[in-house]
Structure formats: C-alpha cells, structure tokens
Amino acid sequence: MTKSVIHTEGLTRKFGDFVAVNAITFDVKEGEIFGFLGANGAGKTTAMRILCGLLEPTSGKASVAGYDVYRQNEEIKKHIGYMSQKFSLYENLTVRENIQFFGGIYGLTRKELREKTAVLIERLGLNQEADKLVGSLPLGWKQKIAFSVAILHRPKVVFLDEPTGGVDPITRRQFWDMIYEAAHEGITVFVTTHYMDEAEYCDRVSIMVDGSIAALDTPSGLKKQFQAESMDEVFLQLARGAKRGE
Amino acid sequence: MSTVRVENIKKTYEKGQVLALDDVSFEVKSGELFGLIGPDGAGKTSLFRILTTLLVPDAGRAEVAGLDVVKDLWKIRQIVGYMPGKFSLYQDLSIEENLNFFATVFNTTVAQNYHLIEEIYVQIEPFKHRLAGKLSGGMKQKLALCCALIHEPKVLFLDEPTTGVDPVSRKEFWDMLDRLKARGITIVVSTPYMDEASRCDRIALIQKGKILELDTLDQIITRHAQNLYAVDADNRYNLMNDLRKNTEIVSAFAFGEEQHVTLPPHFQDKYLSEFLKEKGHTGIKVRKIAPTIEDTFIKLMLENQ
Structure with a gap:
C-alpha cells in the first residue's frame, strides 16, 4: 500500500464557540493530486493552516510528511512547499533573486542554489527575464515561477491555495501540466480551487461543507454518487445544503 | 440606442x-x-x-x-x-x-x-x-x-x-x-x-x-467552429505528453478529465485512435464535440499570438 503523506483523524479547530473545522478525517497518499474544495467560509483555509504548521488544532490528530502538527510544526514547515495567488513572490526582487531567496530560506546550500537556479531559469525559458523584477512580468509567468520556487527544495508535499485565479485559459492549463509533472516525480499536491473543471484534474477530491468533509472520492466516483454530469453539479448539490453563512 | x-x-x-x-x-x-x-x-x-x-x-x-x-x-x-x-x-x-x-x-x-x-x-x-x-x-x-x-x-x-x-x-x-x-x-x-x-x-x-x-x-x-475531439485513455499522464508531442495536432489542452484536441480540418477521429494505439495506449476514447467558450478563447489566443 502507498503510504500517506497527510493523515488526519477527527481534526477539529474551534474559535470560541465557532467550530471552523469539525472532526475531519482523511489521508492523502504519496504522489497524489488531492483537491480540497468547499464554499467560502467552509473551513478550508483553517484546515490548510493547521496542515502547514501555522495553527494548532483544538483536538484530533494530524501529521504531515510524518511530522505531528502539535509537536513538530517547525519540521512540517521545512518539509512542505506553499503557494497561493495572494502571496507568491517578492515583486521588487528579480526572478533570480526570488529563486535564491526562497531556496536559501529552505536551506539549500550555495552550490545547490547556483545549480538549481540555472536549471530552473533554463527550464522555464526565462533567460531573457532572469534579472528583471518579478513585478514587471505577466501574472501567468509569476504563477509558474512561484510554483517552481515552492517545489525547489523537493518537498514531500506542496500546498497550493487557489493557484490559478485570474490567469488565462492556456496558462491555467500549462500550470496544471506542471502540477502533473511534479506529482509524476513523487511530490504530493494538495490544491484548492474555485474552478470546477480543475477539480476533475485531481486524483481525488474532498468537498467541505460547514466545517466537515461532506464527500471524498475520485471525480468520477463523486459524479456517480451524486448522479451528476460534472463536478460543478456535485459541488452545487453539496454546497447548497450549507447552513452556515460566511 | x-x-x-x-x-x-x-x-x-x-x-x-x-x-x-x-x-x-x-x-x-x-x-x-x-x-x-x-x-x-x-x-x-x-x-x-x-x-x-x-x-x-x-x-x-x-x-x-x-x-x-x-x-x-x-x-x-x-x-x-x-x-x-x-x-x-x-x-x-x-x-x-x-x-x-x-x-x-x-x-x-x-x-x-x-x-x-x-x-x-x-x-x-x-x-x-x-x-x-x-x-x-x-x-x-x-x-x-x-x-x-x-x-x-x-x-x-x-x-x-x-x-x-x-x-x-x-x-x-x-x-x-x-x-x-x-x-x-x-x-x-x-x-x-x-x-x-x-x-x-x-x-x-x-x-x-x-x-x-x-x-x-x-x-x-x-463563427469559430473547429475540428474538436474529447480524448481520454487509461494513462492520462502519457496521453497528455504524447498528444503534446504530435506536430500534426493543432492543439491539445486538458479539460476536466479529458483532453480537448483540435485537428486540422480534414482529419477524422480515426486519426487520433490510431495514433494513440500506435503509442501503446489502452482504454482509448475519442468523440467529436462542439467547442465551449473556453475552447474558442484558446483558439483565438493562439491565432493572435
């Protein structure tokens, strides 16, 4: 059996009386692309912050890359990659500086940094742009660089929080090609998105409603279970039942 | 007005x-x-x-x-x-x-x-x-x-x-x-x-x-009709790579679980199934489809590059 990279059991987080994440239990396997969906306010961000070692749960168990979220959250941070649309790169550093900065933070040696930076710039076809400020590049390029930077230290798992918001349909698909490649190389991908067609690119998908996981299966399994034509329909059926506002 | x-x-x-x-x-x-x-x-x-x-x-x-x-x-x-x-x-x-x-x-x-x-x-x-x-x-x-x-x-x-x-x-x-x-x-x-x-x-x-x-x-x-097919096979990662490498194909992009493949006007679905069989694919599915707005936008983007 493939081993789990993320494991949660009854994971719960309360803020006062409010149960943001309500006893969620799931496993993500090595090399899997796992889609983490839910309406705004369903509890996705809270769950993701716990799994990234940024927030302590109230109760339940969780481990990421073999490290416990209560006791070893600093180790978790070293062994994951993270990228979101809101924060990805420093706009007033160049492409090369960003790669070296993030690589340095993740503990790559000078030699590794030099080599990896050169390889990455070559692979992204950015020789012309390597010394330009990131702020001057189109959004689609930034997203591709940000993803490459997030996996530069070969983390066990990379967390992507709405990585493709606002980018054009071609870039969005090229971005997913990069995700597939990373998964193929054994990196586990944990991704949130509001594009339901992207949910279909995932190996398995969970849908959160009101703090709980309301459904979890392969996209085709979910469509069968909810007798739906598309993931969009599955999502609507589940999220319409939500009691809690945002 | x-x-x-x-x-x-x-x-x-x-x-x-x-x-x-x-x-x-x-x-x-x-x-x-x-x-x-x-x-x-x-x-x-x-x-x-x-x-x-x-x-x-x-x-x-x-x-x-x-x-x-x-x-x-x-x-x-x-x-x-x-x-x-x-x-x-x-x-x-x-x-x-x-x-x-x-x-x-x-x-x-x-x-x-x-x-x-x-x-x-x-x-x-x-x-x-x-x-x-x-x-x-x-x-x-x-x-x-x-x-x-x-x-x-x-x-x-x-x-x-x-x-x-x-x-x-x-x-x-x-x-x-x-x-x-x-x-x-x-x-x-x-x-x-x-x-x-x-x-x-x-x-x-x-x-x-x-x-x-x-x-x-x-x-x-x-107005932007295209010779478009939805394609799927058991090994999706290889499918994606094989389609991208084929230079006869106009474009191939992932759409949900399938790949949307645009062929030159005179090509038929048989071309795709034969090409994929030759590449060793199994579970090949090819069907002709009508483009969505996203297919059309992609086509226009490629034409305007």
Whole structure:
C-alpha cells in the first residue's frame, strides 16, 4: 500500500464557540493530486493552516510528511512547499533573486542554489527575464515561477491555495501540466480551487461543507454518487445544503 | 440606442512602455448585460476606469449615456455605479455607515432607493453594525454592490465582482444581476471565468489590450467552429505528453478529465485512435464535440499570438 503523506483523524479547530473545522478525517497518499474544495467560509483555509504548521488544532490528530502538527510544526514547515495567488513572490526582487531567496530560506546550500537556479531559469525559458523584477512580468509567468520556487527544495508535499485565479485559459492549463509533472516525480499536491473543471484534474477530491468533509472520492466516483454530469453539479448539490453563512 | 460607446480607445502606462488598451471600440446597448471576458492584465480595469472618468485615455473617445468621459466627467459620476475589483469601501465604517455615506454623497437617502438594494441588503443587514474591514469576502461583495446601487445609477460597472468567490455564491450573484437588468439598469461586468459568459447578453473577449471577438456567446462559438475531439485513455499522464508531442495536432489542452484536441480540418477521429494505439495506449476514447467558450478563447489566443 502507498503510504500517506497527510493523515488526519477527527481534526477539529474551534474559535470560541465557532467550530471552523469539525472532526475531519482523511489521508492523502504519496504522489497524489488531492483537491480540497468547499464554499467560502467552509473551513478550508483553517484546515490548510493547521496542515502547514501555522495553527494548532483544538483536538484530533494530524501529521504531515510524518511530522505531528502539535509537536513538530517547525519540521512540517521545512518539509512542505506553499503557494497561493495572494502571496507568491517578492515583486521588487528579480526572478533570480526570488529563486535564491526562497531556496536559501529552505536551506539549500550555495552550490545547490547556483545549480538549481540555472536549471530552473533554463527550464522555464526565462533567460531573457532572469534579472528583471518579478513585478514587471505577466501574472501567468509569476504563477509558474512561484510554483517552481515552492517545489525547489523537493518537498514531500506542496500546498497550493487557489493557484490559478485570474490567469488565462492556456496558462491555467500549462500550470496544471506542471502540477502533473511534479506529482509524476513523487511530490504530493494538495490544491484548492474555485474552478470546477480543475477539480476533475485531481486524483481525488474532498468537498467541505460547514466545517466537515461532506464527500471524498475520485471525480468520477463523486459524479456517480451524486448522479451528476460534472463536478460543478456535485459541488452545487453539496454546497447548497450549507447552513452556515460566511 | 447605445448607453456606452467606446471609439478607438488607447491607453499606455509608464511613458508609453506598457500598452494597456490598443485601439478598443465597442458599444453597449441600453438595458444590456454586457460582459468583458478576459484574464488578468487584459486591460479590463483600465477600460472601467476610463468609462467611470477616473482615468483619461491617451487617444480615442468614449461616451456614457451620451456624455463624454473627459468633458462631462461630473455629470457621468452622478449616473454611474462602480464596483472596483479591489474592495474600496471604508474599512473602519460599519456596513450601515458605509451605505449612508454613499447615499449622502449622491444627495439621496437609503430609504429613497431601498427597493433597489433590498434583496441584497437583507442578507447583510443582521451584521449592519460590523465594520466593513471585518467582513468576509462574500459580504464585502454584497455591501459594495449595495453602495454602487444606492443612487439608482443608469449604468452599473462591475469589475470582476466574482473573482475568488465559490461557484454557489457566483451563481447567486449573477441571479442578482439578472434582476437588476430587469429593472432597466445597463450593466457592464468583467470576469476571468469563461463559464460566466453564458450569463451575458453579449460579450467581448479581451486579451492583452485588444478585443478578440465581440458578439453573443453562441455567435462567437459558431463563427469559430473547429475540428474538436474529447480524448481520454487509461494513462492520462502519457496521453497528455504524447498528444503534446504530435506536430500534426493543432492543439491539445486538458479539460476536466479529458483532453480537448483540435485537428486540422480534414482529419477524422480515426486519426487520433490510431495514433494513440500506435503509442501503446489502452482504454482509448475519442468523440467529436462542439467547442465551449473556453475552447474558442484558446483558439483565438493562439491565432493572435
């Protein structure tokens, strides 16, 4: 059996009386692309912050890359990659500086940094742009660089929080090609998105409603279970039942 | 009759270095729900800022309700509602205070135009004493729409109102726009979500400052018919790579679980099944399909590269 990279059991987080994440239990396997969906306010961000070692749960168990979220959250941070649309790169550093900065933070040696930076710039076809400020590049390029930077230290798992918001349909698909490649190389991908067609690119998908996981299966399994034509329909059926506002 | 008229608008930034809008022309009819569909950086926000008199174009002219966006800016500001892409209400005022403020600025009262916002406002009214800065994304969006509507504008400009919003809330938002349209308000709305094109009367597809196409959704799709197939096989990773490497194929992009493959006009589905069999694929499925708006947008992007 493939081993789990993320494991949660009854994971719960309360803020006062409010149960943001309500006893969620799931496993993500090595090399899997796992889609983490839910309406705004369903509890996705809270769950993701716990799994990234940024927030302590109230109760339940969780481990990421073999490290416990209560006791070893600093180790978790070293062994994951993270990228979101809101924060990805420093706009007033160049492409090369960003790669070296993030690589340095993740503990790559000078030699590794030099080599990896050169390889990455070559692979992204950015020789012309390597010394330009990131702020001057189109959004689609930034997203591709940000993803490459997030996996530069070969983390066990990379967390992507709405990585493709606002980018054009071609870039969005090229971005997913990069995700597939990373998964193929054994990196586990944990991704949130509001594009339901992207949910279909995932190996398995969970849908959160009101703090709980309301459904979890392969996209085709979910469509069968909810007798739906598309993931969009599955999502609507589940999220319409939500009691809690945002 | 046209409510918005844009003629050969050009806008550059950074001393002409960055071309945001490149000779853009279009008209929006009175009472129409008009969509500007395109990714970040397409020029949508520049266009909105010109039409709401917040930015002056380098060249070209534009009218809103028969008024010139440069000469008649004060008059235009009275009759348009604008919801910017970035949340721009007062974060340290409450929901109720923000709404009252905007009503007062436009010499009206909340009571006078309550009928316009009622349906939206009742959803956030329970929190009316909460500071705007403390609201969730969906609630901010509803408050911003109320503030843009409170002076009963003739034209409503909504810049990416649904970005980052989940599919259920997005559908509800578009339902609200339908009802505002029924009241006779002309609406210009931008979105990066291609599927929302079907909610507009007419759309302009915009990319890198240029309008690629402008018409009803159906007309645009029909005009750009393509020899398109949905393809699937057991090993999807290899399928993707094999399709990308085949130089006979015009384009291949992932769409959900399948790959959408465009072939040259005279090719048939047999070509694909034989090619994939030769590559050792199993579980091959090939079927001819009609393009969606996203397929069409991709085709137009490739043609304009």
